[in-house]
Amino acid sequence: MPTNRKTRRSLLDVSTVLQRAWYQGGVVSRLLWPLGALFCGVVQLRRWTYGTGWLASDAAPVPVVIVGNITVGGTGKTPLVAWLARHLLERGYRPGVLTRGYRGEAVEWPQFVTADASAAHVGDEALLLARRSGCPVVAGPDRGDDVRYLLERAECDIILSDDGMQHYGLKRDVEIAVIDGQRGLGNRLCLPAGPLREPVSRLHEVDLVIVNGTDKGRYPFAFQMQPTMAVNVKDPRITRPLDEFRGRTVTAVAGIGNPGRFFDGLRGKGLDVEGHAFPDHHPFRQEDLAPFGDGPLLMTEKDAVKCESWAADDWWYVAVELDVEPAFVAQLDLILEGLNYG
Numbered sequence: 001m002p003t004n005r006k007t008r009r010s011l012l013d014v015s016t017v018l019q020r021a022w023y024q025g026g027v028v029s030r031l032l033w034p035l036g037a038l039f040c041g042v043v044q045l046r047r048w049t050y051g052t053g054w055l056a057s058d059a060a061p062v063p064v065v066i067v068g069n070i071t072v073g074g075t076g077k078t079p080l081v082a083w084l085a086r087h088l089l090e091r092g093y094r095p096g097v098l099t100r101g102y103r104g105e106a107v108e109w110p111q112f113v114t115a116d117a118s119a120a121h122v123g124d125e126a127l128l129l130a131r132r133s134g135c136p137v138v139a140g141p142d143r144g145d146d147v148r149y150l151l152e153r154a155e156c157d158i159i160l161s162d163d164g165m166q167h168y169g170l171k172r173d174v175e176i177a178v179i180d181g182q183r184g185l186g187n188r189l190c191l192p193a194g195p196l197r198e199p200v201s202r203l204h205e206v207d208l209v210i211v212n213g214t215d216k217g218r219y220p221f222a223f224q225m226q227p228t229m230a231v232n233v234k235d236p237r238i239t240r241p242l243d244e245f246r247g248r249t250v251t252a253v254a255g256i257g258n259p260g261r262f263f264d265g266l267r268g269k270g271l272d273v274e275g276h277a278f279p280d281h282h283p284f285r286q287e288d289l290a291p292f293g294d295g296p297l298l299m300t301e302k303d304a305v306k307c308e309s310w311a312a313d314d315w316w317y318v319a320v321e322l323d324v325e326p327a328f329v330a331q332l333d334l335i336l337e338g339l340n341y342g
Helices: 007-023 027-049 077-090 126-131 141-152 200-205 257-270 286-292 326-337
Strands: 063-066 093-098 112-113 137-139 158-162 174-180 208-212 219-231 240-241 251-256 272-277 297-299 316-322
Touching: 007 027, 063 077, 077 093, 077 126, 077 174, 077 219, 077 316, 093 126, 112 141, 126 137, 137 141, 137 257, 141 158, 174 200, 174 251, 174 326, 208 326, 219 257, 219 326, 251 257, 251 286, 257 272, 257 297, 257 316, 316 326
Parallel strands: 063 158, 063 174, 093 137, 093 158, 174 208, 208 219, 251 272, 251 297, 297 316
Antiparallel strands: 112 137, 219 240, 219 316
């Protein structure tokens, strides 16, 4: 069912209160601390049961690389997965990609995702990966089933999983944790008292930690997402330089985990932006964007895939390129070369 404005506003209000508590402090986090401590205990116990073999994990016949995070909200995992897939292709690998298919309305899973799939059917991130990774993509809620489904339909010698760090039902060879350099780990508490899905100590157990942003803090590697140009939502063959939007107030919308990052990126390009945030993975419909008129309207590519069939002529998504530190790439390649498969 469509999400009406009142419901969307309620969701945003709740999210705003929690985000403020998680990243700015306050009484809400203190009140929720007992629940956060309980959550941390449960997730650690769950991980222990898989580690000891009490709960079974599926093992893939090819290496599995998990790209995930320990916080809720967007950190830039999906663009990094697409970048890594292309990097592996250049290195001679045959990668396949797994993703959750979150908010996808398909009745049966897993789904083999093609570039002409419907975002409503398979989820926005799945469609984005199918278009940007250059690799076969499978979406589904069970990583073990997803692996089998993928390998039955594509000749892959390595698997990239977009998210799934907490899906211990699938064994993994490499774990890459992505941190939002703008928001960090917040108050370092577990849900609902903080933004963590697992305790901070979990980061000591992964193979690589990489920060999305310029402020790496204590972590060794970083990447930046650089806005490059505006691509027409209705006809992606049409592009415009971003500086053509300067000199006037431009409306921008974002239904991602950290909309502020998108708006700040546009302002960093010299644009005067009036930003409108929507809940993450919001299923955009015409009535959501009707108040903003015919444009110009800027959005993320993840949002644009849900608006293509009814977009106005002056709606654009902002294409980005990833600038990944060479030291991270070298370390990843070294780890992959050390895996003993086949």
